[in-house]
Amino acid sequence: MVSIGFKAGETAIILIEFQNDFCKPGFPLYPGIETILKEYKVIENTVELVRKARERGVLIVGCPVIFESDYRDLGQEFGIKANVKKLGVFRRGTEGVEFIDELKPYIDIYVEGKRGLDGFHGTNLDVILRYLGIKNVAIAGFLTNVCVESTARTAFDLNYKVIIIKDCTAATSWEEQRYAEVKLFPLIAEVMTHKEFLEKLE
Amino acid sequence: MVSIGFKAGETAIILIEFQNDFCKPGFPLYPGIETILKEYKVIENTVELVRKARERGVLIVGCPVIFESDYRDLGQEFGIKANVKKLGVFRRGTEGVEFIDELKPYIDIYVEGKRGLDGFHGTNLDVILRYLGIKNVAIAGFLTNVCVESTARTAFDLNYKVIIIKDCTAATSWEEQRYAEVKLFPLIAEVMTHKEFLEKLE
Amino acid sequence: MVSIGFKAGETAIILIEFQNDFCKPGFPLYPGIETILKEYKVIENTVELVRKARERGVLIVGCPVIFESDYRDLGQEFGIKANVKKLGVFRRGTEGVEFIDELKPYIDIYVEGKRGLDGFHGTNLDVILRYLGIKNVAIAGFLTNVCVESTARTAFDLNYKVIIIKDCTAATSWEEQRYAEVKLFPLIAEVMTHKEFLEKLE
Amino acid sequence: MVSIGFKAGETAIILIEFQNDFCKPGFPLYPGIETILKEYKVIENTVELVRKARERGVLIVGCPVIFESDYRDLGQEFGIKANVKKLGVFRRGTEGVEFIDELKPYIDIYVEGKRGLDGFHGTNLDVILRYLGIKNVAIAGFLTNVCVESTARTAFDLNYKVIIIKDCTAATSWEEQRYAEVKLFPLIAEVMTHKEFLEKLE
Numbered sequence: 001m002v003s004i005g006f007k008a009g010e011t012a013i014i015l016i017e018f019q020n021d022f023c024k025p026g027f028p029l030y031p032g033i034e035t036i037l038k039e040y041k042v043i044e045n046t047v048e049l050v051r052k053a054r055e056r057g058v059l060i061v062g063c064p065v066i067f068e069s070d071y072r073d074l075g076q077e078f079g080i081k082a083n084v085k086k087l088g089v090f091r092r093g094t095e096g097v098e099f100i101d102e103l104k105p106y107i108d109i110y111v112e113g114k115r116g117l118d119g120f121h122g123t124n125l126d127v128i129l130r131y132l133g134i135k136n137v138a139i140a141g142f143l144t145n146v147c148v149e150s151t152a153r154t155a156f157d158l159n160y161k162v163i164i165i166k167d168c169t170a171a172t173s174w175e176e177q178r179y180a181e182v183k184l185f186p187l188i189a190e191v192m193t194h195k196e197f198l199e200k201l202e
Numbered sequence: 203m204v205s206i207g208f209k210a211g212e213t214a215i216i217l218i219e220f221q222n223d224f225c226k227p228g229f230p231l232y233p234g235i236e237t238i239l240k241e242y243k244v245i246e247n248t249v250e251l252v253r254k255a256r257e258r259g260v261l262i263v264g265c266p267v268i269f270e271s272d273y274r275d276l277g278q279e280f281g282i283k284a285n286v287k288k289l290g291v292f293r294r295g296t297e298g299v300e301f302i303d304e305l306k307p308y309i310d311i312y313v314e315g316k317r318g319l320d321g322f323h324g325t326n327l328d329v330i331l332r333y334l335g336i337k338n339v340a341i342a343g344f345l346t347n348v349c350v351e352s353t354a355r356t357a358f359d360l361n362y363k364v365i366i367i368k369d370c371t372a373a374t375s376w377e378e379q380r381y382a383e384v385k386l387f388p389l390i391a392e393v394m395t396h397k398e399f400l401e402k403l404e
Numbered sequence: 405m406v407s408i409g410f411k412a413g414e415t416a417i418i419l420i421e422f423q424n425d426f427c428k429p430g431f432p433l434y435p436g437i438e439t440i441l442k443e444y445k446v447i448e449n450t451v452e453l454v455r456k457a458r459e460r461g462v463l464i465v466g467c468p469v470i471f472e473s474d475y476r477d478l479g480q481e482f483g484i485k486a487n488v489k490k491l492g493v494f495r496r497g498t499e500g501v502e503f504i505d506e507l508k509p510y511i512d513i514y515v516e517g518k519r520g521l522d523g524f525h526g527t528n529l530d531v532i533l534r535y536l537g538i539k540n541v542a543i544a545g546f547l548t549n550v551c552v553e554s555t556a557r558t559a560f561d562l563n564y565k566v567i568i569i570k571d572c573t574a575a576t577s578w579e580e581q582r583y584a585e586v587k588l589f590p591l592i593a594e595v596m597t598h599k600e601f602l603e604k605l606e
Numbered sequence: 607m608v609s610i611g612f613k614a615g616e617t618a619i620i621l622i623e624f625q626n627d628f629c630k631p632g633f634p635l636y637p638g639i640e641t642i643l644k645e646y647k648v649i650e651n652t653v654e655l656v657r658k659a660r661e662r663g664v665l666i667v668g669c670p671v672i673f674e675s676d677y678r679d680l681g682q683e684f685g686i687k688a689n690v691k692k693l694g695v696f697r698r699g700t701e702g703v704e705f706i707d708e709l710k711p712y713i714d715i716y717v718e719g720k721r722g723l724d725g726f727h728g729t730n731l732d733v734i735l736r737y738l739g740i741k742n743v744a745i746a747g748f749l750t751n752v753c754v755e756s757t758a759r760t761a762f763d764l765n766y767k768v769i770i771i772k773d774c775t776a777a778t779s780w781e782e783q784r785y786a787e788v789k790l791f792p793l794i795a796e797v798m799t800h801k802e803f804l805e806k807l808e
Contacts, residue, residue: 113313113329124324187685323558333765535681
């Protein structure tokens, strides 16, 4: 498969859950991704990615997950969702649910409605992208093999060209990170670093 | 068709666009619905509806439409959407986009993502309803034959039992209001007054 | 609003329920639409429409509704769906459920999954259209104010340019036909005859 | 998390792509899954699963993927979809696209519209399940980490209780099979053998 360039005006970067609960020391989900966050320099890379891409005309989309403070809209308390409630994360009105300050200035529009794994499920993400003529969807965020991957899978089914910015993602272990990067994503996406992506922008 | 009662715990009232831009004198969309708003006493009825229904355990769902202040997420500037932009209504951060003060205290949860006619399209409305075990969807708001009707049509396709609270809706003319109430809604919904609905709650 | 032309390669005609149950004398739903079918010459017009449009490169999409023979996939037995079951229409494997012979030769692809009013709900219609780069959706079929209108409303929310080919649609009365053509469709679509549509093809 | 039983009348088994192209020697996709198919005895297990579960009242849903013979509805020729076209699999009208004879007698209803990874995307799967009051979704089929997993992820977001019948699935390597079973599925599903599932049916 020969990879070609991406027209900036037809391209969006989807930032999945760059929220304090994941990204900042002292918040509950930080320890889980700390290793990869640091080794990949995910935050630094992502700031550089969106700053430079946005100057070129790429749409920057923030995609947070936000639950009501009583978690009435959590859905089933099972698996990963049971953990959300147990840890008390992603609650509306808390500091943890906020997008990180480093990225806020670059976000053009926030997706609304995300309550599950998939950034398209029950949200206006596809509405935003199709209303604005987006064809290429570059995805960054957390967890690589959970919400990033669910969003990438649906983007593929929706016929977007999908790009995974690997050094702007993190999982809870290198085993899961590598599995996603090497085994799964190549079936549905181009996988590259943020620097490679910036070079491919037209 | 024999109408039976609705279990309060399986019932939600969806309030479509009870926002200042529609409901308050001086705001751009008020003149269009003023006649029916007054003759039906829509605001008074709706306050009574949600106050009493909520006491009984019915879920009250606010469903606003909100566009970015530059309308980048408007979609096609055609027909009713061209009008939205021309009139400058439903802009994020304005007073007009706010739900009316009379209803705010009764709203359990707000739907996010609505940018089109249908309250289910690109939103978390179905997520909210199914996560909470809702089977009966009672709809009120504006315009009767536009957003209320689109939401009711999709609720029917989603297999919810649909109820239209007719004296809590308004169109821009009695011709359209009557067409919807008499010709269209009976194909997909039970049509009743707010008092009749309250009597049917179990 | 100035109407401009439609590029044939970006345009699809969606034929809603041109099935024997609706279109042929002796089948249960024919009497309901007979008046408008004859006065508008709907079948003749639609054959001319798709024959000429297809030669120009327009995609012709058949959109039938098909239920299992025991109606297990009917959903709620209420309103219009109760009527489907009572009349025994749209049953898989029957002659009534077949698309009419006059149109079959021109259909490029059939939509699968329609069980409700809206041709997009639970179907691959949006998949087909977006995979093939369609931007303009022209709609014909039955009933004007029910399935045609539900499909048109969702097409609008999906940001397709929507065209209603009015003399290729029929409702059960002129009152409903006229209401849809004059009051509702102009909010979301361009309304025109099949000859006007053919003239606008580029 | 304590696993409890599943009421048969609220449970469906979704059979993902048990089509000749995957399951039968001589067809293009068989060699890829042959190892796990044989070691797990996937076909034998699945026949036993659906035969016994159906007797108890579980709904058996066939979920094939079917493309037009010219692949006009394939979408992007990238990754796994490029492979579909290159190998000529899942083409309407071929023997390869048929569900395997061993399972046909047990299938209550077939899902229509699947063109991507996710059995819910652009299909009537959710319509079928919600119309029939299904709450528990047990998934079997191929590939474990591709279409089975995409379907399971969306089932979780739709708030179904998700069960993976692990010895009725296959991937192209044990590495991928184990990753899915051990690392990913536990976040969103209960993972069990077909015998364990049958024991949990109520």
